[in-house]
Amino acid sequence: MASYRGDVEQVFRALGDPTRRSLLDALLQDDGQTLSALVSRHEMTRPAVAKHLAVLEEAGLVVAVRRGREKRHFLNVVPIREIHDRWVTKYTEAWAGGLTELRRDLERTMEKVFEIYIRTTPERLWEAITDPAIRAKYHFGAGVHSAWEPGSSFTMEHPNSDDPLVEGENLVVEPPRRLVQALRTLWSPQAEAQGTTRVTWEIEPVGDSCRLTVTHDQLGEDAPAELYGGWPMILSGLKTWLETGETLTTPGSQMYGPS
Template structure:
């Protein structure tokens, strides 16, 4: 069964769609919190969550003794990029609206939701994924097509420079900056991240790359905006219009590494 098949199967069930709606409203919930919203046994809710996890629509992580569940919009983005653009009928527009709603998920200090997680499976080596994230000759080919500068050692500087298109739109020469906290190539990169175009505080960004075997690796991006003002939280989930957001950036990255061509030019 393909990734698209798993996503379509998971979305076909109204209970699973409701669980995604709950996580869209407030991310990072425990099984108990989700169970309280449904007239269903704990086992039944766990079974639905497992289907969503298998489809990549939900990502989990441990926080102490608790297992937290996060909405992952990347499979929705991939469905949109691979299928929706082929059609213009109204039913297709409905899926596009769903994708827009998922990507527009904005975290605020009042909701208590301070972490976003994204996961994508890429048919490439961990080194290829690492290079695509950290080398300017790659970052200009996908996402918002901005060259990056990394000093890959603890305390080293990070800068994302404006593309020519962004400069023409009035963007500053440096649009995002930060500092490397941990660099373990090609497995893990932890850094601070600040959107200078918003004039906001530093947040924490983590890339984790795992070799899944058979030529496929997993890339998990975690953006923690704990303590950041609302606009910084928004920036964590939505990079400027040239890039669209983490879901779109990761979809573009996957396509580039698997086909040699980006989705957007």
């Protein structure tokens, strides 16, 4: 698969084909489908569907994840978030309503997978994820605190809050490649009522960049969108800070958690 590195033209080319848009619509309705399931929904051969999926993967709009013997395909909203951050607030807020509706549709499934390419090293990316001062620059002002050892606890705290916003346990700590965390979100009664969910950070070097994949799973069927809806903005902010040293000032940047 070719590396997606924020090439907006590549995203637009992928979206220009009606068949590929139809595949995205199918994933929007039921995320995490196998190739066989997608073939059954379209009057195309299996190789034809696979070819279109490959184009969508190259553009970063679809992420393929192995689940046992199956390969499932997930919509990745991060490129859309990047387009929003680059143009919407500059030219037309009218687009924002459509993107909000799209995000609402994408939040139907209880396992969310996000992928982004960042021009940096694995070590610097790991530091940006685990250092409280850096984390606060792109995670709505909240820093993360932990000893970063397997089985250690962690908290996320915002300077405007007297209590932790998130608390949990580090299940797997493998710097600078993999971090798996069980967490409880505490910033609202609705979020807290959902109990424990899991977030997995996976870093893979690709040339002079890194592919970062974030999977948020073990979400209940009634999990509110505030638990996981803000990952696209968080990851866009992480990419922007690592590549430019600047912080995003998009709507929601003052919020406490990923929503």
